[in-house]
């Protein structure tokens with residue numbers, strides 16, 4: 001019996017965490033027998049483009065609506081309706097993994113919801129991989145480390161916690177990167193004003 | 201530094217899971233350095249009274265409002281505002297552990313939220329004890345097993361899952377009970393029509 005396909009998606013105007021969390025949650029779900037596709041609600045920003053180049057990973061299909069592709073979806077890095085698929089009211093949200101407040105969110109049925117008041121959704125996903133004892137591929141670990149660096153400004157933001165630090169150190173090891181040197185380079189790439197071609 | 205006291209509470213018109221989940225989550229939180237008090241929003245029903253007698257456990261303080269006793273609260277076995285403290289809007293909800301749909305629930309700040317579409321909140325709490333490697337005292341294990349028996353009608357309700365079964369078997373072992381024999385006795389006590397004194 002094949003599971004019915006579900007989409008996994010982060011918020012509109014995606015940042016690195018929104019896209020990467022969709023990829024890593026989709027991978028985790030598929031490892032445990034689900035049939036999911038990660039999608040992104042927009043083009044990568046300059047930082048996110050740098051990250052996907054660095055780890056040689058394909059950017060997900062871009063769409064801001066389900067368009068009948070699935071009956072059920074999973075949300076990452078957001079829950080508020082206005083940040084989600086245009087046609088979110090036409091589908092069932094079965095899973096949410098997030099680190100934001102809950103608002104403008106309501107379901108008709110019980111669901112899986114996992115939120116923690118910490119620096120990054122990818123930190124929660126790292127925890128879930130550990131809890132479920134699923135190995136994180138090196139490239140996905142590199143993406144997840146990048147998302148934590150992005151959301152916590154290299155562990156310096158006020159929302160950053162010791163759990164984000166543990167996750168970043170563990171993921172950097174799996175990815176084989178020096179997170180401090182790489183983090184500086186990545187944050188610089190995101191704010192680099194020289195490359196006019198990618199500016200809107 | 202002492203943590204500021206928080207209340208942990210289940211829904212109004214409490215069933216066994218609502219009261220027991222408040223007790224077991226409060227215990228888990230306190231084991232990890234928090235300062236919480238479990239309270240119940242009403243008198244025990246006949247089944248719940250049987251359970252607390254059986255495991256010789258003190259029923260929590262009864263209150264349907266925070267009444268200035270805490271600035272922050274944790275909700276179990278519910279999230280909808282109308283099932284919660286009368287003055288829930290005056291406090292911050294920092295944690296929710298639940299197995300119901302999400303509705304009429306909104307926060308100003310990020311929070312810890314853990315929900316799964318399974319038979320019982322106490323099953324999720326059993327999972328959290330395991331994840332955090334905290335030992336469950338035998339009496340609390342007995343209460344938690346009772347909550348699962350109550351919510352899943354001894355694993356026979358349509359909402360019951362294999363995780364509820366795993367949890368019940370594990371908790372029954374810790375509590376030192378034969379869950380099938382005890383479960384029949386407990387469900388019978390809850391529906392016993394002989395004891396007129398506890399009927400409204």
Ligand SMILES: [Mn+2]
Pocket residue numbers: 011015017018077
């Ligand atoms: Mn984001």
Ligand SMILES: [Mn+2]
Pocket residue numbers: 017018077099119120121151
């Ligand atoms: Mn994020």
Ligand SMILES: [Mn+2]
Pocket residue numbers: 211215217218277
């Ligand atoms: Mn209940």
Ligand SMILES: [Mn+2]
Pocket residue numbers: 217218277299319320321351
């Ligand atoms: Mn329940």
